[in-house]
Amino acid sequence: MNDTKQARLDRESTFSRRTETVLRDMILDGQMAPGERINEVSLSQALGISRGPLREAIQRLAAEGLLTVISHRGAFVRTFEQYQVEELYELRTALECHVVRLVCERASDEDIEGLSDLVRETDEMLAAAPDSAYPADHDLHSRLIALSGNEAIGRATLEAQRQILLARRMSAKAPARARDALHEHRALVKAIQKRDADQAGKAMAAHLAAARRGALEALGFTSD
Amino acid sequence: MNDTKQARLDRESTFSRRTETVLRDMILDGQMAPGERINEVSLSQALGISRGPLREAIQRLAAEGLLTVISHRGAFVRTFEQYQVEELYELRTALECHVVRLVCERASDEDIEGLSDLVRETDEMLAAAPDSAYPADHDLHSRLIALSGNEAIGRATLEAQRQILLARRMSAKAPARARDALHEHRALVKAIQKRDADQAGKAMAAHLAAARRGALEALGFTSD
């Protein structure tokens, strides 16, 4: 058994920790609607644990920005105003534009080759099933962050991405942006291959701006 | 009683919440050394509460990156490797360089005038007491973040700043960088007054790079 697995088991070896990931998945999967209140008694019973570990998990998810806790009233799945969604995309822009600059400076040629492989694979998958959602496990963004090698930026970005994912749960419709996103990704990778940090940063900013427009539109917010 | 105060009272109206801020202050004030373990029983007794609320506060501070919780072993005041400190400064660079660009684009002339007033006041205070520490309540960085008007970026930056503050607790010596920082701040504000986003971003990057060097040196790490 390798260390990573051991460490993961250790990290999950407690009700509180396991509940945290279960709850997070429930929130992000849409099993709990934004604004919905968490009833500690019934949820803890449903999960087969007591209120203590559940409350601890709630505290962590609140610190992560997925729950809003109000004293003596309870924990609610977080809702987002338009300005908050815009702020989150701006946060991602700040972080991920810096990430691609770092990748341009630091990544090996093989790693960058892997990026274009990734885009090509996604292209083929999308050609085979044109209306499918963008395959999450082939996510270019997480790959880029991994290549940047900065765990702190990685955590911050992941948090912002999750909050955006939750915000989009407020709308039923998911805009079919897969093809557009793919084109933007291709342009982004092309800039990285040239190791042109400025151009790569602009490509990322443009990509995120387009994603933001799509999100705001899906949420019924007036996109400027 | 104004709303802000009411909201703050509400937010602090519970042992768990109050303990969170008390504990955070204890950690950042240096009352608890990095690496030190928190004994839940003795600390809860010292605070006059039970272990439940204390544990909840610990969970939130762990999510904030100030504590490290290891299953069945306890919560420890976080320690930092050199690479982690470097990552944090890189994170701040990504965030705060974006912040100053936003300020250049969005801040009013009066707000920018306020920035130079701030630098001037700090200058005078530093001239009166040359060896004093950099006055925290006149912190230019938080002012800039406030002017950017982005709460999400603000929270992320605050978290990074606090982690750096904690990391520096691992070293006794605080480098006397106040005068240098002031000069860098002045250059930064000058660029903002010209609303030159590129130059302001570069000034912020240079300022943070200098701060990073100072921090790494104080921590006894080999600065590259």
Place this chain on the structure above:
DNA sequence: GGGCGCCCGTTTGTTGACAGTTGACATGCC
């Protein structure tokens, strides 16, 4: 003498119960 395994005190993880607060409903008054 050194290494291995067991045991026990200490500390954390979890539970169930109690107390205080909130929001909603019903009642009474203007």
Place this chain on the structure above:
DNA sequence: GGCATGTCAACTGTCAACAAACGGGCGCCC
């Protein structure tokens, strides 16, 4: 009819006790 007040059930905040896990110390075996 509308508004203020009182009451009540439901829920959260807190506590104290129980159970499991960890690690240090001891003795035993080689």
